[in-house]
């Protein structure tokens with residue numbers, strides 16, 4: 001067989017990919033618990049989105065570390081981290097995934113469920129296959145949690161934190177009594193964290 005330059009290039013790229021994959025698995029997952037400090041996000045009575053998402057981020061952080069991931073939290077106290085510094089962290093750390101952790105709110109107290117926001121469709125071509133698959137994979141994983149929740153995906157107008165890798169999760173409506181009870185329950189937070197970490201581990 002004649003040496004085909006395309007074939008040689010293909011072999012070289014395959015070998016390189018095989019070498020790189022164990023490193024990719026040990027990549028950094030960045031968690032961005034929304035709001036903080038004077039910006040508490042959605043609030044209902046004593047419940048603040050900023051505080052609930054900080055406590056959840058810590059549970060998810062522990063679960064990801066247990067699976068061998070390096071993690072990076074944009075904040076681990078009740079402070080407001082400027083957008084620029086989050087973007088700088090992304091540039092420095094080069095996370096494999098960025099998850100924004102938020103709660104929804106609505107004028108309608110009956111509105112509930114989990115919402116997953118991904119980059120505009122125009123950004124898809126900048127993503128690797130697993131990055132493109134992650135949002136739907138998370139929908140499937142979160143839909144299996146008891147009690148059953150409605151999980152929907154939506155497109156953002158601009159990439160969250162300027163990177164198409166970033167996904168924004170709204171893990172329930174703070175304005176809905178049942179969702180509020182669930183997301184402030186440590187046992188439910190643990191269930192969510194386990195399912196999310198497992199779903200990430202299946203793809204990365």
Ligand SMILES: [Zn+2]
Nearest residue numbers: 034041102103
């Ligand atoms: Zn928020």
